[in-house]
Amino acid sequence: AMLRQRGERLPDSQALAAATPARASGGEPVIEARALTRDFAEFRAVDAVSFQVQPGEIFGLLGANGAGKTTVIKMLTGILPPSSGLGQVAGADMRSAGQQIKERIGYMSQAFSLYGELSVLQNLDLHARLFHLPAERIAPRIRELCQRFGLEPYADMPAAGLPLGIRQRLSLAVAVVHEPKLLILDEPTSGVDPVARDQFWALLIELSREQGVTIFISTHFMNEAERCDRISLMHAGRVLASDTPAALRQASGADTLEAAFISYLERAADTPRTEPVAEPAPVVRNNHQAKAQPFSLGRLLGIAYRESLELLRDPIRLAFALIGSVLLMFVLGFGISMDVENLRFAVLDRDQSPESRDYIQNIAGSRYFSQQPALQNNAELERRMASGELSLALEIPPGYGRDLRLGRHPEIAAWVDGALPFRGETARGYMQGLHLQYISDLVTEVTGDRPHLLPTDIASRYRYNQDFRSIYAMVPAVIPMLLIFIPAILMALGVVREKELGSITNLYVTPVTRLEFLLGKQLPYVAVAMFSFLLLLLQAVFVFDVPVKGSMLALSCGTLLYVTVTTGIGLLTSTFVRTQIAALFGTALLTMLPTIQFSGLTTPVGSLEHGAYWIGQVFPASYYLVLSRGIFTKALGFADLLPQFLALLLFIPLLTAAAVARLPKQEG
Numbered sequence: 301a302m303l304r305q306r307g308e309r310l311p312d313s314q315a316l317a318a319a320t321p322a323r324a325s326g327g328e329p330v331i332e333a334r335a336l337t338r339d340f341a342e343f344r345a346v347d348a349v350s351f352q353v354q355p356g357e358i359f360g361l362l363g364a365n366g367a368g369k370t371t372v373i374k375m376l377t378g379i380l381p382p383s384s385g386l387g388q389v390a391g392a393d394m395r396s397a398g399q400q401i402k403e404r405i406g407y408m409s410q411a412f413s414l415y416g417e418l419s420v421l422q423n424l425d426l427h428a429r430l431f432h433l434p435a436e437r438i439a440p441r442i443r444e445l446c447q448r449f450g451l452e453p454y455a456d457m458p459a460a461g462l463p464l465g466i467r468q469r470l471s472l473a474v475a476v477v478h479e480p481k482l483l484i485l486d487e488p489t490s491g492v493d494p495v496a497r498d499q500f501w502a503l504l505i506e507l508s509r510e511q512g513v514t515i516f517i518s519t520h521f522m523n524e525a526e527r528c529d530r531i532s533l534m535h536a537g538r539v540l541a542s543d544t545p546a547a548l549r550q551a552s553g554a555d556t557l558e559a560a561f562i563s564y565l566e567r568a569a570d571t572p573r574t575e576p577v578a579e580p581a582p583v584v585r586n587n588h589q590a591k592a593q594p595f596s597l598g599r600l601l602g603i604a605y606r607e608s609l610e611l612l613r614d615p616i617r618l619a620f621a622l623i624g625s626v627l628l629m630f631v632l633g634f635g636i637s638m639d640v641e642n643l644r645f646a647v648l649d650r651d652q653s654p655e656s657r658d659y660i661q662n663i664a665g666s667r668y669f670s671q672q673p674a675l676q677n678n679a680e681l682e683r684r685m686a687s688g689e690l691s692l693a694l695e696i697p698p699g700y701g702r703d704l705r706l707g708r709h710p711e712i713a714a715w716v717d718g719a720l721p722f723r724g725e726t727a728r729g730y731m732q733g734l735h736l737q738y739i740s741d742l743v744t745e746v747t748g749d750r751p752h753l754l755p756t757d758i759a760s761r762y763r764y765n766q767d768f769r770s771i772y773a774m775v776p777a778v779i780p781m782l783l784i785f786i787p788a789i790l791m792a793l794g795v796v797r798e799k800e801l802g803s804i805t806n807l808y809v810t811p812v813t814r815l816e817f818l819l820g821k822q823l824p825y826v827a828v829a830m831f832s833f834l835l836l837l838l839q840a841v842f843v844f845d846v847p848v849k850g851s852m853l854a855l856s857c858g859t860l861l862y863v864t865v866t867t868g869i870g871l872l873t874s875t876f877v878r879t880q881i882a883a884l885f886g887t888a889l890l891t892m893l894p895t896i897q898f899s900g901l902t903t904p905v906g907s908l909e910h911g912a913y914w915i916g917q918v919f920p921a922s923y924y925l926v927l928s929r930g931i932f933t934k935a936l937g938f939a940d941l942l943p944q945f946l947a948l949l950l951f952i953p954l955l956t957a958a959a960v961a962r963l964p965k966q967e968g
Contacts (some may be wrong), residue, residue: 330355330482330514331376336385338371345371347537348385353516355481358508360528361518362561368537369518370410373486376516377407379808390482399594403431403811406475410486412467413805415606416460417613420451420470422606423459424477429602430810431478445473449503458613465496472503476513483507485517489524501527522558533564540564599812603820607794611824618828621790625782625832629839632778633771640726641668645692646684648675653701659712662738663694668730681715691717691727775846776932777901779836780924783859784866784891787829791870792883794821799878814960822867829863840932850931854938858931861948862924866891868955869920875962895921923947 331353338346346368353359361369374380376389378398387394390404414423421442428438446452449469454462459470468488475483485504489497501524507513517528525531525545532542541548541564545557552563611618645663649656664671672690675681684690695713703710714731718724795818798804807817837855840846848855873887895901898908898916905916916922923944930936938945 333387357529360531363534406480604823643691651700655701788870791867795874849935851937871959
């Protein structure tokens with residue numbers, strides 16, 4: 301509803317008129333809209349709105365909540381594209397020059413959209429950088445604004461902790477930090493107490509009357525509309541009338557603006573709607589302002605600086621990014637192992653002879669088996685095997701030693717737990733090997749000659765990982781897993797969080813391009829991921845005792861490419877979701893499952909079949925895993941890993957281009 305705030309002092313109309321700068325009749329309008337229309341599916345929010353705003357005036361858009369005021373402002377600022385209609389803002393065509401418009405105007409949204417974790421000074425500094433204020437002008441301009449807007453006592457306070465009236469003043473200061481000649485405000489005093497509202501309007505009048513700033517403001521307060529030079533009355537998406545408040549009262553024969561508005565509403569209710577007649581395009585006048593820069597390193601670094609401050613102010617998130625990887629490295633490094641050792645076995649020895657004890661000792665002396673208390677009967681054997689206590693049970697029959705001494709062929713029963721096929725097959729192979737070794741040693745002891753089971757001897761040598769321990773393969777493989785999991789999630793959350801908090805509006809209304817925004821957001825997370833890599837590297841070398849045998853420079857360069865890719869995955873994921881919960885789960889599934897199943901963690905990509913093979917070929921972890929293992933265990937360098945470097949390098953522009961294409965620069 302539209303309100304007249306009780307207890308507020310209305311402006312002195314004569315004083316206001318005296319302060320109003322003269323405007324040349326027929327001068328070049330700062331804003332010109334013709335038949336602007338915006339549809340949302342079946343609903344028409346704005347219907348053929350037309351008006352002009354002259355230089356230096358305060359132009360108000362008066363209407364109830366839901367009248368379409370915010371939609372009009374979003375079209376003027378380039379946040380929303382119009383469904384139809386024409387217009388120009390600050391000398392630039394709304395349809396094709398959105399970037400130029402954003403550089404030339406100051407915008408203040410209805411909701412507080414600044415960065416709450418940044419202080420007053422940091423918010424001002426950030427936006428001064430985004431609008432390319434010269435470096436030597438930033439500090440004096442910030443001091444000037446803090447003094448003029450009464451922000452000095454709050455300079456170092458986080459914006460989120462400011463009182464509402466001070467927040468509004470900060471938002472206005474941010475909107476004018478680059479000294480625009482056009483200020484667009486969307487219900488800036490909504491929810492503010494009368495005293496703060498009066499102070500806010502004093503600042504607006506000063507900007508308009510003393511500095512010649514054109515102000516376009518929407519409101520649903522009658523007394524605020526009275527302070528405007530001209531107003532448009534808006535209802536149900538349409539402009540009912542446009543003129544000075546006094547002229548509107550006179551034309552409707554009403555004593556108050558509220559009564560005049562009601563009169564226009566009654567007339568509109570009696571007048572059937574007609575389709576707007578298409579008007580010729582407004583002429584876009586030449587202007588002398590510099591063209592918008594398609595890419596600015598300064599704006600990119602400004603976004604990166606803000607994101608870095610946010611990370612530093614959120615110790616929990618930063619700790620998760622750094623310590624989380626280290627903790628997971630402990631869990632996965634020690635937990636994921638392909639080594640089958642210390643298999644528990646027990647023996648049901650029905651012979652109790654020196655020969656049977658010698659056979660048992662042959663098994664117990666191996667690092668592959670760990671002897672448990674002896675079995676007493678078949679029932680105990682069955683029970684302990686069924687419970688999983690034993691992986692192997694041996695049954696030595698009575699008379700084993702006697703038969704062995706007499707040259708007979710005694711048999712020993714070996715029961716293997718096959719519930720886990722890989723583990724069971726490995727235990728069976730170990731047992732066969734130890735049995736053959738025992739027989740060979742026995743024959744050698746009796747005859748003095750070692751038997752030859754084959755016509756030739758085969759001597760096996762491992763070229764890499766001579767100890768044949770899986771930790772030398774798994775630790776270099778866990779690093780790629782952790783460097784895709786946590787950095788990608790943090791990156792996705794960093795972007796989606798802006799959507800949830802509404803600070804994404806800063807992308808829509810500032811000259812920052814989508815590429816600058818995404819790369820600026822990405823840089824701090826790449827730096828955090830590289831620091832995390834350093835911790836993981838130290839952990840691998842000093843905790844797990846896995847040395848780096850190859851080129852450390854190659855490993856570092858490959859990791860830099862890889863974390864740029866993994867954070868790029870997070871960027872791309874963030875463009876598909878709107879909530880942090882969806883970003884968290886979506887990114888986790890997208891990164892972890894392919895890394896574990898298809899990147900060669902346990903099975904080489906070349907051994908995969910059908911779709912699994914092609915997933916491995918197009919997933920970045922597959923290439924970095926080869927690079928990591930090759931440098932850790934095979935002493936490889938740049939020349940040996942050139943295909944992997946090129947593949948990772950190719951992922952970066954592809955992911956960045958996809959994220960830029962997916963991220964909208966406008967709402968809707």
